[in-house]
Amino acid sequence: MAEMVEARHAHRPGGVARGLITAYGLVVYATFVVVFLYAIGWVEGLVVPYTINDGPAAPVAVAVVVDVALLMVFAMQHSVMARPWFKERWTRIVPQPMERSTYVLFATAALALLMWQWRPLPEQIWDVETNWVRVVIYAVSLGGWALVFAATFAIDHFDLFGLRQVLRNQSGKSAPPSIFRTPMLYRMVRHPLYAGFVIAFWVAPTMTWGRLLFAVGTTGFILVAVRFEEHDLIDTFGDDYRTYRTRVPMLVPRCGARRG
Numbered sequence: 001m002a003e004m005v006e007a008r009h010a011h012r013p014g015g016v017a018r019g020l021i022t023a024y025g026l027v028v029y030a031t032f033v034v035v036f037l038y039a040i041g042w043v044e045g046l047v048v049p050y051t052i053n054d055g056p057a058a059p060v061a062v063a064v065v066v067d068v069a070l071l072m073v074f075a076m077q078h079s080v081m082a083r084p085w086f087k088e089r090w091t092r093i094v095p096q097p098m099e100r101s102t103y104v105l106f107a108t109a110a111l112a113l114l115m116w117q118w119r120p121l122p123e124q125i126w127d128v129e130t131n132w133v134r135v136v137i138y139a140v141s142l143g144g145w146a147l148v149f150a151a152t153f154a155i156d157h158f159d160l161f162g163l164r165q166v167l168r169n170q171s172g173k174s175a176p177p178s179i180f181r182t183p184m185l186y187r188m189v190r191h192p193l194y195a196g197f198v199i200a201f202w203v204a205p206t207m208t209w210g211r212l213l214f215a216v217g218t219t220g221f222i223l224v225a226v227r228f229e230e231h232d233l234i235d236t237f238g239d240d241y242r243t244y245r246t247r248v249p250m251l252v253p254r255c256g257a258r259r260g
């Protein structure tokens with residue numbers, strides 16, 4: 001903990017560098033928004049020209065190997081770069097105010113690489129034909145994305161994507177301490193953002209083998225990521241998080257659960 005606090009204050013840049021760091025944070029955030037919005041269309045098969053069911057054709061075995069490798073790159077980047085021990089070492093190289101933006105930059109690159117190199121498996125497992133049912137299913141799936149979006153704001157959107165850090169640095173302030181938050185969504189489940197992804201990925205009017213592989217891979221990653229994240233949250237927030245974990249379910253709200 002003391003090391004983390006120390007790292008927050010390491011490499012505090014001078015005035016000349018601040019503008020560049022802020023510009024870096026803003027450009028990374030804008031790039032992330034574009035790639036993430038594209039990813040919504042890519043997964044859903046809506047609006048964008050190139051989706052999860054498009055791309056270079058490959059034999060099934062090759063497609064599975066390539067897609068699993070891409071998912072693993074994505075998972076490794078998220079898992080390793082989010083760990084406190086990595087941040088502690090990383091901020092000896094990268095100025096501390098740029099750390100989160102750099103994480104977002106690498107996450108954006110991993111997502112773009114995944115979409116770019118994804119090999120389609122377009123054979124259908126199910127395909128709902130009734131139009132109004134398709135509309136309902138799309139609405140639920142897009143609701144999952146809306147939940148992701150809402151959860152980022154519930155927890156601290158600008159901090160999660162590195163903007164708060166670069167803007168505080170711009171005005172000469174150091175990084176704020178981590179705050180344990182349990183706004184409304186976080187009183188229903190501990191991981192509403194991940195729950196939103198699971199809904200968005202699995203609820204589909206047309207399920208191809210490619211999308212199924214994507215849904216299985218990302219859900220598996222989320223289940224592993226939760227363990228690591230909660231381990232770090234307990235390290236940071238101690239008994240507050242331990243108690244919270246006993247009271248609030250992980251991903252699926254309890255029927256009639258008391259919220260408070």
Ligand SMILES: C[S@@+](CC[C@H](N)C(=O)[O-])C[C@H]1O[C@@H](n2cnc3c(N)ncnc32)[C@H](O)[C@@H]1O
Pocket residue numbers: 151155160179180181182186190191192193194195229233
């Ligand atoms: C991508 S967000 C996902 C948050 C959460 N796992 C979810 O699914 O809603 C990951 C960041 O949120 C932070 N975080 C998770 N739960 C938190 C809470 N209740 N209060 C403050 N920060 C939290 C973690 O420390 C991590 O930096």
